[in-house]
Amino acid sequence: MATENDPRTISGFGQVSRTTGTIFRYLLMAATMFGIVTLAVLLVYVANDALQPFTADPAWHLTFFVTLVVPTVLAGGYLYQRNKSALSFGGMVIGMLVVSLMFASGLALVLIDIIPPLVAFSFVVAFVLPALVVVGLTKYDRQIPFGARVGLTGALFYLSLFGFPGFIGSTLGLPSIIPSVADLVQSLPVVPTPWVMVSLMLGGTAAVVIGQYFGDIRGDKTGLAVGVATFVLTAVGALVGSMTGFGAVAMATITSVSLLPTAAYAGGNALTNEEDRTGLVFVAVVLGGTLLGAFVVNTLGFAGPQSWVDWQFLTSAHSGSAENAGLYPAIGGSILLMCTVAAMSFPVGVGAAVYLEEYAPNNKFTRFIDVNISNLAGVPSVVYGLLGLGVFVNYLGQPTGTVLIGGATLSLLILPIVIISSREAIRSVPNDLRQASYGMGATRWQTVRNVVLPESFPGILTGTILALGRAIGETAPLIMIGAPNVLFNLPTELSSKVSAMPLQVYAWSSLFASEDFYTKAVPAGVVVLLAVLLAMNSVAIVLRNKYERES
Template identity: 75%
Template sequence: MATESESGQVESFGQVSRTVGTVFRYLLMAATMFGIVTLGVLLVYVANDAIQPLTADPGWYLVFFATLVLPATVVGGYLASRRLSAFKLGAMVVGMLVVTLMFSGGVAIIFVDIIPPLVGFSFAVALFLPAVLVVALTSQDRHVSFTSRLVLTAALFYLSLFGLPGPVGSALGVPSLLPSVAELVQSAPFVPLGWVMVALVLGSVLAVVVGRYVAGIRDARTGALAGIAALAATAAGGAVGPLVGVDPISTVIVAGVALVPTATYAGGAALTRDEDRLGLLFAAVVVVGTLAGAAAVNALGFAGPQSWVDWQFLTSSHSGNAENAGLYPAIGGSILLMCTVAALSFPLGVGAAVYLEEYAPNNAFTRFIDVNISNLAGVPSVVYGLLGLGVFVTYFNRPTGTVLIGGATLALLILPIVIISSREAIRSVPSDMRQASYGMGATRWQTVKNVVLPEAFPGILTGTILALGRAIGETAPLIMIGAPNVLFNLPTDLTSKVSAMPLQVYAWSSLFASEDFYTKAVPAGVVVLLAVLLAMNSVAIVLRNKYESET
């Protein structure tokens, strides 16, 4: 404990000086501001080349100033001065709408061009039927042992997805005896329209989520009605699409991923946050002002910025001409890579974290593992590329540059980060909660499943999303495993060749280096990549803030 001596000094701390502390604080502030300003200047420079805001007509700026900027500034300033939490609610709704619209574009790429609607629908049915059977059987007999439930669940899902004998029998040369549910659905003589199948799959999941959310606010009956309304609203997108000249599958996805969830959150906030519901006025002003401004400039004929980040850039493949070059195959490749990375790294990372924190003994071996996990988190990404090349390509003799090999290599890259962040989240769960669970007679597994993981899940999810944000921007591992720099078509399965957004930008700046690519395609690709990263990180930030507010 520090004590003050006769010489006016504090033992164990030295002489106390407010001047030194003040100087130190301002030096830290200056260093932080220097980094932020430098990064901001760089981003503004790149965004200016990509968006070219000064090429718009003056009338275009005037219209959007009158319909969007001025009303949003007035309403936002009033809310911020009267009640800051109300303004934050409105800004949250606007941000949620923007981010979910971006995510809906990624989902549309998957269900429109990568996975046919019938294939996705068949596998959704093949997953739904055994899930219902398992829930029904276990609810009828609660005395079934855990091992029996595990074996039954695995058998039902295996038969439903793969049939009998499935991949195991095929590897042994055994002929197929029983087709899978997915195969039966795909071979049915009559199937619904594509957008109907997408609406049923997406709308059913959304109905469950919305129903549970509303039931937590009101009651079970209201939640059931809200779930039905969410399913109907998602399906209505398919009917609206042809009326506005848009593919019905795309409108179903936009409705189910962006519009319905945002409207549900806004409605729930209006019901539960009486003092902050006025903040929804800010969100309404922004949305209405944006739509009104777009309609006005279209009617008046004012040209907007001649941005290189346009619909043609987002939906076209590579071209030798920078003005016609697009990022579409690279965007689809990045989406498939991230799905593969998440599927491989999340269960392995969380499982390792649970074992190390809850089950592993404190001995020399586990301490050795701890040190190596921390060291692996700092290994350069090119080393993981060499590891993927040596293990997956050379040792297992797999083809280079595929979705599966790229996803597995990037999963190895972020696996230490997922383990460390998951361990920190599990460690943050108070030990009193564990002791209370043990005191009520729960086993260690029941405590982990019902107490530790639910409490730690927001932190685990936040760390995983941030790790995925790192993986989506990596180039060196993909180069090392032989991923092509340029692709003209989307990958369709896990064995297809794959490219990614950072790899495509790298190719434009090196293999196709020219003044046009430097000033047009490269800045546009960087802006799109940064937008995706910011969208992913925003989800992590929201989850972290929600978790901190609850605790």
């Protein structure tokens, strides 16, 4: 065996020495730490300009140090020594609450200012009705041929969502003959109030998911009771929001998307893992300390930090002065762009990955495609912007800078990444599972649908979320397709002009370059954008870790 003082030469490896390996290891660690520390310093520098933590009264810092920092450190240190799993569970609950609040706020923005609740409700109804019919048809799937079943499913969804002849007919100039279910719902003389529709949509969805979750833990009766309670609590949240001035739609969205799912996760995990229940104490310490600190500083009048990331910044449009500038239209634009990108890139990317891994023969043509997909993943984003400009704007004659064109261009950007990550996830499914499925008489399609896709879906979803995280931070493609740098109104449809958070920050640092914008609006915009990116990446990391543990 090689030692530090006795290096030896082994055929094929050269001289083997532990000293060399130890030096190499510490060099790698030093390089990693240098990168992490440098990035941390840059982030702290930007966050300091945006949040201005040292502008608060010393009493404000002292209050939160006593009510939040000290109890959190003590509780966290105790759990770290006694039960690390409980500490991880408590941290997961707090992280889930914070991240879900961000996503719930974005959804509330969409339902309040972009898509009217009636329109959203009509399309949900138009989607649910054919889905129920398709679920009913699955009972007779052996009697109905596969091709007929696929055609019937597609026809039902198309008629329900678009009518006949639908958008294909409108493109050809044909009049509408059969209205869609969505149009019929929107034309009803009497419709529910907005908060009722939001409660039905989001509260109903949360009730089904949470009820199923508790049904798997404690039985169907418990699941049904919890589901009903979830729906009722969503409606109660909407009523509380309307009475307090917070907004019924906003409160119903936050309750059903953030508060109730977080509580359900905490309660369900506490029921199934008794040793982790002490993690709820850590959650209570953090949340209780935060609320207590806020109550004390508000009661005693201690001034907090003069942060540029405040409610005014998040809910205002651009202004000529940095003090009044806001990011609201850009936030709404980024949300619409990401929804469009996900709708375009996810089915195409996953479909391409399934074909290349499960159906495509191993020949020169497929190998040529593999090489080009890998190369396209490394192409600079500005090239995709030029591609979008040339294809969608110049060749197809579409207007510049719209939600649809921006989403299509960003979809081209991340499509190779989605394909590669999806292929890796599909490739990671053990081949023994496929052979077992074939051995039971299943066809290739049945194997892909019932074995391969369920096993690989967590990896596919993780890769897609990370790809969307790249798309939301891109500026060059949007500049190339003519997206406006500054937008004062939220986009309301796919043909509306759209801006985005990175594009707005770019405008503040270039077109409106001044000392105020550099030190106020730009750092605040960067902090908001980084918070969104971290939230998206955290979802991907949690999904990856969860399914790695289960596998």
